Amino acid sequence: MADTAVTEHDLYPTRVAEERDTVRRDTPTIAGTDRPGPFTADELRRHDERGFSILPGFLSSEEVSASLGELGRLQDDPALRNDERLVTEADTGQVRSVFDVHLLSDLLGALARDGRLVERARQILGTDVYLHQTRINYQPGFTGSGFYWHSDFETWHAEDGMPTPHCVSCQIALTDNLPYNGGLMVMPGSHRLFVPCVGETPQDNFRSSLKAQTVGVPSHARITEMAEAYGIEQFTGPAGTALWFDSNIMHGSGNNITPFPRSNIFMVFNSVENRPEKPYSGTAPRPEHIAHRTDTTPL
Amino acid sequence: MADTAVTEHDLYPTRVAEERDTVRRDTPTIAGTDRPGPFTADELRRHDERGFSILPGFLSSEEVSASLGELGRLQDDPALRNDERLVTEADTGQVRSVFDVHLLSDLLGALARDGRLVERARQILGTDVYLHQTRINYQPGFTGSGFYWHSDFETWHAEDGMPTPHCVSCQIALTDNLPYNGGLMVMPGSHRLFVPCVGETPQDNFRSSLKAQTVGVPSHARITEMAEAYGIEQFTGPAGTALWFDSNIMHGSGNNITPFPRSNIFMVFNSVENRPEKPYSGTAPRPEHIAHRTDTTPL
Numbered sequence: 001m002a003d004t005a006v007t008e009h010d011l012y013p014t015r016v017a018e019e020r021d022t023v024r025r026d027t028p029t030i031a032g033t034d035r036p037g038p039f040t041a042d043e044l045r046r047h048d049e050r051g052f053s054i055l056p057g058f059l060s061s062e063e064v065s066a067s068l069g070e071l072g073r074l075q076d077d078p079a080l081r082n083d084e085r086l087v088t089e090a091d092t093g094q095v096r097s098v099f100d101v102h103l104l105s106d107l108l109g110a111l112a113r114d115g116r117l118v119e120r121a122r123q124i125l126g127t128d129v130y131l132h133q134t135r136i137n138y139q140p141g142f143t144g145s146g147f148y149w150h151s152d153f154e155t156w157h158a159e160d161g162m163p164t165p166h167c168v169s170c171q172i173a174l175t176d177n178l179p180y181n182g183g184l185m186v187m188p189g190s191h192r193l194f195v196p197c198v199g200e201t202p203q204d205n206f207r208s209s210l211k212a213q214t215v216g217v218p219s220h221a222r223i224t225e226m227a228e229a230y231g232i233e234q235f236t237g238p239a240g241t242a243l244w245f246d247s248n249i250m251h252g253s254g255n256n257i258t259p260f261p262r263s264n265i266f267m268v269f270n271s272v273e274n275r276p277e278k279p280y281s282g283t284a285p286r287p288e289h290i291a292h293r294t295d296t297t298p299l
Numbered sequence: 300m301a302d303t304a305v306t307e308h309d310l311y312p313t314r315v316a317e318e319r320d321t322v323r324r325d326t327p328t329i330a331g332t333d334r335p336g337p338f339t340a341d342e343l344r345r346h347d348e349r350g351f352s353i354l355p356g357f358l359s360s361e362e363v364s365a366s367l368g369e370l371g372r373l374q375d376d377p378a379l380r381n382d383e384r385l386v387t388e389a390d391t392g393q394v395r396s397v398f399d400v401h402l403l404s405d406l407l408g409a410l411a412r413d414g415r416l417v418e419r420a421r422q423i424l425g426t427d428v429y430l431h432q433t434r435i436n437y438q439p440g441f442t443g444s445g446f447y448w449h450s451d452f453e454t455w456h457a458e459d460g461m462p463t464p465h466c467v468s469c470q471i472a473l474t475d476n477l478p479y480n481g482g483l484m485v486m487p488g489s490h491r492l493f494v495p496c497v498g499e500t501p502q503d504n505f506r507s508s509l510k511a512q513t514v515g516v517p518s519h520a521r522i523t524e525m526a527e528a529y530g531i532e533q534f535t536g537p538a539g540t541a542l543w544f545d546s547n548i549m550h551g552s553g554n555n556i557t558p559f560p561r562s563n564i565f566m567v568f569n570s571v572e573n574r575p576e577k578p579y580s581g582t583a584p585r586p587e588h589i590a591h592r593t594d595t596t597p598l
Contacts (some may be wrong), residue, residue, distance in 0.1 A: 079563055148556055179478035179531050180553065220441050226559040234479045234556060241460035254479065255554045257447055258531060 003249050012165075014196045015158050015281045019219065023194040024259045025165070030245055031126020037119045044123060047144055051191030051246040052233065058116070058242030059172055064154040067290050068174050070105045071263055074098045085091075094140050101265070102288040103133040112267050115172055118299045120244065123167045128298035131166060132156070132270035133291060136174075146239050149223050149252035151195065152268075155216050156247065158201055158281035160291035165191070165248035166274040173241045174263040177235055182256035184243065187230035191246035201281035202256035207288055218250070226250055272298050311464075313495045318518060322463070323378050328545055331471040336418045343422060344545045350490030350548040353534065357415070357541030358471055367473050368405045370435050370562055373397045384588045397581035399588040400564070401433045411566050413475050416469055417542065417598045421566035423467045427597035431455070431466060431569035432590060435473075438481050438552075438561040445481050448551035450494065450523050451567075453570070454515050455546065457500055457580035459590035464490070464547035467574040472540045478533060481555035488547035494521055498582035505589055517549070525549055563566020564566040571597050 012023060030048045033041040037282060039053070047053045059067070075095045078088045085104070087097040092239040098104070102112040111117070112131055121129045139146070152169065156162040157245045218226075230250075231241050244295070245270070276293045279285055288294055311322060329347045332340040338352070346352045358366070374394045379385045384403070397403065402409040407500040409431055420428045422540070437534055438445070439458065455461040476482040498514045517525075529549075534542050544550070546567070555561060575592045585595055 033433070071401070086524045145523075146554070146556065154506070178531075180482075180484050180531060182553070185479050186559070220558065224440070232477075232479060238523065252556050254556050255445070257445065257551050257553050259526045 007144065008040075010280055011155075012194050012196075012280070013156050014154050015199055015201045015215065016196050017198070018232040019198055020196050022196070023115045025194065025248070027190045029165075029191055030124050035126065037123040038116060039120055039123045047244065048125065050188040052186055052188070053097070053244045054237065055242040055244070056237055057240055059239060059240040065238045066107055066173055067265060068099075068263070069175060070107050071138065074101065074104055074136070075285060076089045080104075087138075089143065089145060092143050094143065095138050097135050097137050099133065099135045101136050102131060102267070108134070108265065111265070113299050117267060117269070121168055121170070124244070124254055125166060125269065125271040127273050129269040130272060130296045131292060132162070132268040132299050133266075134267045135160060136266050137266055139256050141181075141259040146253040146255045148217050149248055149250055150217055153247040154195065155196060156291065158216060159205065159279050159283060159286050160293075161201045161277040161279040161285065162270070162274060163277060163292075164274055165194070165245040165246065167268065167270040169245050169247060169266060169268045171243045171245070172244075172265040173237055173239050174265060175223040175261055176238050177236050177241070177262060177264075178203075178258070178260065179256045181237050181260045181262050182253050183262065184235040184253050186231050186235065186245065187226055187250040188233055190226055190230045191248045194248060195226075195250070201283050201284055205283065206286045207298065209271045223250075235261070272296065300386065304458050307392060308425060311452075311456050311495075311579070312348060313436055313453050314498060314500045314514065315495050316497070318497055323494065324491045324547070326344050328464075328490055329423050330378050334425065336422040336424045337415060338422045339420055345425065346543065349487040351485055351487070351542060351544040353536060354543070355435050355536055356539055356540040358539040360539060363473055363538045364412075366410070366471075366564060369406050369560070370437065370473060372405055373400065373435070374437065383586060385457050388439075388442065388444060390444065391442050393442065395518075397437050397561070398434045400430065400433055400435050401430060401566070404428040405578075407433070407564065410564070412598055416568070420467055420469070422570065423543070424570040426570045428568040429571060429595045429597050430463070430591060431567040432576060433564075433566045435472040435564055436563050440480075440560045441556060443551040445554045447464050447516050448549055449516055450547045450549055453494065453496060455590065456576050457515060458504065458582060458585055459592075460575040460578040460584065461573060461574055462589075464472055464493070464545065466546040466567065466569040468544050468546060468565060468567045470542045470544070472542075472566040473535055473564060474560055475537050476535050476540070476563075477559065478535050478555070480557045480561050480562065481552050482533075483534040483552050484531050485534065485544065485597045486525055486549040487532055489525055489529045489549040490547045493547060494525075494549070499580050502582055505583065505585045508562070521547075525539050568597075571595065
């Protein structure tokens with residue numbers, strides 16, 4: 001079986017034939033609390049413990065407006081309609097995500113290289129960083145369908161060949177994230193636990209998984225166990241708030257029946273020492289706009 | 300058209316052929332603030348303004364446990380498996396609602412007649428009251444699918460022939476209602492606005508509408524307008540908390556991807572002066588377990 005061959009030398013076995021034990025990360029999940037930069041030592045310690053940090057007022061309201069303008073422009077751009085970088089909702093055909101926004105927009109490209117982001121990513125990872133993935137997620141009012149519980153790293157490891165969770169994401173709210181419009185839920189501390197998922201990865205899985213994930217999701221029993229152990233916290237905050245989170249933290253989001261859309265920029269910083277190898281699930285690498293492997297120049 | 304014939308003498312026209320103006324209730328929505336009983340005058344005034352009241356600790360933890368025991372018993376009762384009073388989720392077949400719980404359970408029957416409920420219902424409605432409907436809603440963890448925005452009265456008027464919104468519901472949480480496990484959202488003050496809904500009512504609509512409502516829901520444009528005017532508040536609180544709400548308040552609930560189920564008892568008290576007539580949508584009356592019309596003896 002591909003399963004055995006792949007997992008033999010693999011610290012983070014997943015897409016396996018049957019439920020197996022979780023893998024605990026015992027070493028610090030940040031580079032160290034003494035690294036100078038915008039995060040204080042306390043903030044870094046807390047990030048190590050919880051796996052995420054919430055920074056209100058990370059973008060000014062002018063920056064939020066400008067970014068929303070770019071979002072609107074990309075959503076409506078007829079040139080992107082049949083572009084792979086644009087993903088639509090399975091039910092309604094509305095735009096769900098746009099990938100590679102740092103390349104599609106000068107403004108968002110500048111944001112991705114902004115010191116407020118890059119220096120924080122360097123503090124957490126302790127090395128130079130590059131962009132593994134960027135996107136905007138757009139959860140429209142009324143019909144936004146959410147994302148089931150998952151670890152991003154689980155997919156990036158299996159389908160992109162990212163060796164370790166030495167990688168951090170920054171999500172920036174472009175609209176208010178309310179308790180009731182599908183805001184992200186995280187399990188604090190769960191970034192220390194890697195959860196192998198059951199099920200073989202189909203070739204080209206990404207074509208459907210970005211609409212609704214069916215492979216790479218933990219069992220209900222595992223999620224129940226983890227929710228009891230770690231609890232659940234919800235990311236809420238006004239537009240402009242940033243959420244930094246470990247690539248392995250367990251997270252998900254509910255649907256949105258309110259009229260209020262929920263839009264977020266999502267930028268993933270990977271350590272230059274953690275560049276993707278051959279996908280661990282044995283499938284072909286996903287396209288460059290989902291996981292950069294050619295363009296990994298440090299920021 | 301049935302539409303015109305029905306709505307000519309109807310204060311609350313709905314299930315109409317095209318969007319029409321909302322109907323404003325200008326008279327007080329409670330009987331008066333001077334009526335003696337468990338609600339204070341201030342609480343009644345506030346209920347009139349907002350259309351709902353939240354009462355923490357309404358049931359003791361012993362009462363919650365006993366009620367949950369009854370819920371479990373009813374869910375698993377093989378005798379109820381093919382009973383109309385039990386409604387299952389469209390996707391998964393799991394139990395979504397059990398109706399007529401005051402008749403199916405001695406314990407819940409006693410609760411329905413308890414002074415804490417009946418006296419409050421009398422204070423709000425200003426008359427003797429009877430039970431229009433009782434049920435338990437069970438939103439299981441992971442797959443609970445929620446209820447789209449609606450006014451209960453809109454359905455009770457159209458499909459049960461309830462003349463006016465002179466009717467109040469008491470919902471009691473049997474599990475913690477968290478911000479992120481599909482808790483009820485209400486629009487404070489919206490009970491004063493009756494929203495006609497577009498669309499003809501199919502015969503036996505209730506067979507599908509109790510799983511997922513497609514007729515009797517306001518347009519996206521109307522919900523957006525109302526959310527801007529009234530705002531949205533979410534009902535959260537520990538098990539044992541009660542929510543009293545006007546039969547015409549606009550409310551809905553999202554899905555639940557957490558492992559934490561959300562179960563509520565739901566008891567609807569109608570004024571003896573507001574007994575159902577011929578359904579205003581022109582359809583046959585719904586079964587007795589959904590809308591009592593034979594057994595309307597005052598409590």
